[in-house]
Amino acid sequence: MGVIYDAVVVGAGPGGMSSVAALLDAGARKLLWIDPNWHGGRLNGLYREISSNTTVAIYLKAIHSSATLRSIIDSTPAPNAVTQLASMSHDSTCQLSVAGDMLCMLIDGLLARPEVEKLTATVDAAHLGNGIWTVTTTPDPSPTALESHSLILCTGSHPRTAIKHLTHNPDLQRLDLDECMRRSHLPSLLPTDTPAIVAVVGNSHSGILVVRNLYEIAQSGERDLKIINFHRRPIRYAIYTEDGIIYDNTGLKGATAEWAREVMEKNPDPGILQTVCDRDDEEGVFAEYLPRCTHIVYAVGYEREPIPQVFVEGRRVDAEMGFDMRSSGFGGVEGLEEIRGLFGAGIAFPEEVKDPEGHVEAAVGVAKFINFTQRVKGSWLEGGGT
Secondary structure (H helix, E strand, O other): OOEEEEOOEEEEEEEEHHHHHHHHHHHOOOEEEOOOOOOHHHHHOOOOEEEEEEEHHHHHHHHHHHHHHHHHHHOOOOOOHHHHHHHOOOOEEHHHHHHHHHHHHHHHHHHHHHHHHHOEEEEEEEEEEEEEEEEEEEOOOOOEEEEEEEEOOOOOOEEEEOOOOHHHOOOOOOEEEHOOOOOOOOHHHHHOOOOOOEEEEEOHHHHHHHHHHHHHHHHHHOOOOEEEEEEEOOOOOOOEEEEEOOOOOOOEEEHHHHHHHHHHHOOOOOOEHHHHHOOOOOOHHHHHHHHHHOOEEEEEOOEOOOOOOOEEOOOOOOOEEEOOOOOOOEEEEEEEEEEEEEEEEEOOOEEEEEOOOOOOOEEEHHHHHOOOOOOOOHOOOEEEOO
């Protein structure tokens, strides 16, 4: 019989990093950490050019809240990614490249811990039987079963796709949201010899980032283009109060908020940017404006990446189970109040919080993932082998 791990963590982005650190803080002695590429998730792989929504002070407070992460920071020779972060203004936000470097440093430190075993693979399925999870992967490198008391899913999310334009202009070229948020890469997606009119649907943080990138490309003369931004509500900004941050997770912050206030709200170039409200008559607005567009970008939120198939005592349950955003557990399956030893974290499975005015939001961001996993870590090892 092979080793039974205290926990298996699936995914090595910010949520996975936070989960492994929390498990070690809780006393785990044997962990298996699985990821197919070890690039630090989408944050480090795709979003390094983006301005963070989190201040330096919040990052530093979060990573120092974990004894395990503190030990990594203290044992890593300076200068390093954390000392670089700490040298910046603590009240300011930073580029996600800085957060990405911090993330990679902490991941490397966690993988160096003797309690953590690394596996480069994709998890295909997980079976719960007799209180033990058995995980199958591709490739399957183990001659014995991969067994664990707990399973933590940190499997990530991707931009939600939409097809609303097909009725009004099926020839529109759809641009990938992630690619459009990369300022250095965006010009390569646009024509060099003909004008373009780009529809940007949504004015969340990612939508405004895309509008800004396109606007600056047009202003610089790199491409001949115009932008039409479709939105259902006015731009929302985070509001800082003594009691906390109102719209902490849904409002614009940092450099993105500053640009929106100075350009979009005050004096946009009407020859480059037009904003259109589609709240009351989306189909009518689309019918009027989309036929004149050449490209479209949807910034309409994110959805979970597919998770492994999940079986409980031989019964497949992943399609029907629900995530509890307070406890980090799963349930909602007929006959099962909760699924023993199964938990989630990260952008796919965030904590539900209320801001000072009572708005309910999903807490998304590296620091918030750390805070969530630190809060619930005790339940992740209950009944385990520690």
